[in-house]
Amino acid sequence: MSLAAESPSPSPSSSSGSEDFAALLDAELDLASAVDSASAGDPSTSPTSSDDEEDDDEDVVSDVETVEQSSAKRRKVKVQHQDRETTTRPDEDSIGSFKDAQIKICPPHPGFFGGLCFRCGKRQDEEDVPGVAFGYVHKGLRLGTSEIDRLRGSDLKNLLRERKLILILDLDHTLINSTKLHDISAAENNLGIQAAASKDDPNGSLFTLEGMQMLTKLRPFVRKFLKEASNMFEMYIYTMGDKAYAIEIAKLLDPRNVYFNSKVISNSDCTQRHQKGLDMVLGAESVAVILDDTEYVWQKHKENLILMERYHYFASSCRQFGFSVKSLSELMQDERGSDGALATILDVLKRIHTIFFDSVGSLSSTCFHYKLLSCCLFAPVECA
Numbered sequence: 001m002s003l004a005a006e007s008p009s010p011s012p013s014s015s016s017g018s019e020d021f022a023a024l025l026d027a028e029l030d031l032a033s034a035v036d037s038a039s040a041g042d043p044s045t046s047p048t049s050s051d052d053e054e055d056d057d058e059d060v061v062s063d064v065e066t067v068e069q070s071s072a073k074r075r076k077v078k079v080q081h082q083d084r085e086t087t088t089r090p091d092e093d094s095i096g097s098f099k100d101a102q103i104k105i106c107p108p109h110p111g112f113f114g115g116l117c118f119r120c121g122k123r124q125d126e127e128d129v130p131g132v133a134f135g136y137v138h139k140g141l142r143l144g145t146s147e148i149d150r151l152r153g154s155d156l157k158n159l160l161r162e163r164k165l166i167l168i169l170d171l172d173h174t175l176i177n178s179t180k181l182h183d184i185s186a187a188e189n190n191l192g193i194q195a196a197a198s199k200d201d202p203n204g205s206l207f208t209l210e211g212m213q214m215l216t217k218l219r220p221f222v223r224k225f226l227k228e229a230s231n232m233f234e235m236y237i238y239t240m241g242d243k244a245y246a247i248e249i250a251k252l253l254d255p256r257n258v259y260f261n262s263k264v265i266s267n268s269d270c271t272q273r274h275q276k277g278l279d280m281v282l283g284a285e286s287v288a289v290i291l292d293d294t295e296y297v298w299q300k301h302k303e304n305l306i307l308m309e310r311y312h313y314f315a316s317s318c319r320q321f322g323f324s325v326k327s328l329s330e331l332m333q334d335e336r337g338s339d340g341a342l343a344t345i346l347d348v349l350k351r352i353h354t355i356f357f358d359s360v361g362s363l364s365s366t367c368f369h370y371k372l373l374s375c376c377l378f379a380p381v382e383c384a
Contacts, residue, residue: 110147114140132279136243136269137262148282156284159234163357166283167233167349170292171241171249173310173317175342178209178216178249183316187330202255209248216249217313217329220337225346226259232353234283236263238276238290240297243268275299289352291345306348309341 106120111131115124124142131144143151159165169175184194197215198204205218229235237253237260239246246266254260265280276297278285290298290305298305312318313334315327328334335341 108144108146110150111141111143113138113142132271133269134280134282136265136280137282151282152284155234155282156287159283159287163232163353165233165353165356166281166288167229167235168238168278168281168288168290168292168304169235170290170294170308171237171239171246173293173312174291174308175219175222175253175311176216176249177219177311177313177317178214179314179316181213181215183314184215185315185327185330187326188315191330191332193329207252209245212245212248215314216252218252219311219342220335220340221342221346222253225342226253228346229349230259232349233289234263235259236265236281236283238265238280238292240267240270240274240276242266277301278304287356289349306345308345311335311341 106117106122109117109122109124110119112118112124116122117124131142132148134141134143172178181194188194193206194208194215197206197208199208199210201207205220207216207218208214209216226235237246237250239249241249243264243266246264250260250264269280271277271279274297276292278288278301281288285301285304288301288304290301291308292298292305293308293310295302295305295307310317310321312321312323313328315330318325318327337343
């Protein structure tokens with residue numbers, strides 16, 4: 001888009017053209033009028049005296065000089081308009097040069113959105129495939145390694161400024177427990193567990209996912225846990241369940257969409273089959289804490305993991321893990337909230353947060369990184 005098109009004022013080139021034409025026309029008419037006056041004062045045609053002839057000659061000279069001065073002024077105005085036009089061209093040229101520079105920067109391309117490089121606009125081809133697809137952020141988004149590093153660095157600065165870390169949350173057996181309707185036990189049916197489930201009660205804890213033929217039970221204390229954790233952490237959901245299921249559970253946990261936004265990662269986002277990885281998180285690995293009940297899915301990030309005690313509410317969950325006992329639902333009981341698993345882990349997270357930022361404040365050097373130890377505490381390590 002040209003600068004002239006963006007400006008609210010009329011284009012200099014269009015206005016100056018009409019003004020210059022009018023000025024030139026006026027000058028020609030004035031000059032013609034002066035010549036006519038001079039012809040009228042010629043001695044061979046005029047019956048007036050010699051004194052009158054001298055006066056007329058002086059008047060003609062004066063008129064011609066006036067016209068010439070007026071014409072010169074108008075020519076000066078024309079030159080100024082031309083100069084004004086010229087001053088806009090370097091800006092337009094610089095825009096073109098900037099676009100050329102952008103194209104020259106690629107490759108490597110920082111990433112693609114909808115198959116187009118979001119820097120130079122080039123269409124993605126087979127040679128541009130390397131990178132990571134971040135479909136959970138936006139469908140069709142793929143980022144290159146350098147751009148991922150840049151975004152993580154920027155996110156880390158923002159987190160430290162806000163005094164926050166990153167918290168990765170598993171769903172099943174960590175924050176919730178779910179069962180298929182056809183897996184409900186006879187005892188659970190007799191207790192009317194399905195009838196007791198809610199569809200959209202914001203204060204409820206047992207829900208029916210009708211479209212998926214499932215029941216979901218929120219772990220006691222989970223709402224308070226998320227509220228308090230959100231003050232200390234930027235939170236992600238990371239589940240091996242499918243996308244539709246993950247989104248439905250996120251709506252139950254975060255009905256106002258204040259905790260997770262688009263940060264819901266499912267099995268379709270994983271870069272390695274049956275494995276979860278922090279490569280899918282646009283945040284620094286060094287400040288990430290993971291809460292999950294399953295260790296083997298985090299083979300590359302065990303030192304970031306806090307292993308959770310599994311939440312078994314439904315009978316099918318107990319059977320899945322080989323427990324021949326009555327479930328909490330069959331016993332019409334539940335895990336304690338105030339001193340249960342989530343309340344206990346919240347205290348651990350508070351200690352991690354405090355120790356981390358106390359360490360940041362105690363270091364004079366700005367060149368350091370942090371390593372999450374197996375004891376769930378961060379330790380500052382100065383860079384060499």
